[in-house]
Amino acid sequence: MSQVKIKVGPRTYSIACGPGDEEKVEAFGKLIDENYAKLGTARAPQEADNLVFAALFMADELDEAKEKAANAKGELAELRIELQRARDDAANALKKAASDNENDKERSGSAKAEMRAQIATLRKAEERARKENLALKARVAEFEEREKHQHDLFGGPAEDAAHSAALAEKLEALAARAEATANALEGQSTTH
Template identity: 35%
Template structure:
């Protein structure tokens, strides 16, 4: 147990407190002294009454702060909603990364096929005429759809962040 000397209302008081709480008790004593000083010329000759008035003023301020603060349940609910939103955004981000990886793979495949065609690396008998290949248009449409999906997801991510 420790003792702290407080100067409140021009008088010194010795107060007992737990070890390590000295600075906290001193700060509280300073708050009470500040409230007494706010009373100014309204101080009476009785220390107990003056301390009571200062304590009532402090209690009133504390009560006002408590009434103005959100309830613990409301704060927990708001935090839970934020956590859910963060989790939803993380999942959307992962989905966008998967879609982007698929689009990159498709682009790489198409790029390799195009490079092979340009270089003439495929056998002439199997090299399709670029304009007559029936698989080319659907492949290009899939590629365009993938690119559009990626762009939309990236734009929506940027809009939410």
């Protein structure tokens, strides 16, 4: 066991902790001291009362962090639904292209060559979508990992909103590309 000295208000406390936890205990001590300082001149005569008030400040911050984590969890669920829709749209566009290709096999050689070019384009788009999907999965995993550690007051729930917004933008762009590709294919199939 290691011993760490932390200062809270006018007193210094010696805290026992496991090896490797010294920095964490020191950081917690600073956090408690900061909340203790919020009492200002309104300190109670009993030091234990002051520590309770400091703990109440921290409990309030923890409650806010939990609420932000719950909101982030809801946003994450919505992003997963959007991601699944984008996957479905891409899969449907690819199936439609393959089906159109089969129908066009009976037509002229130039139509076949054109459809092959469209399929190649779709495959490239699908590959890009897969890469983006992998990147999005990594971001989702990052959100899930952050969600596991929301009890840590040093985390950044505010960062989660920015990451969620960026993820949502990427999903919207992916869905727009899939829809544009599907529309282009529909336009091509009606002209042949």
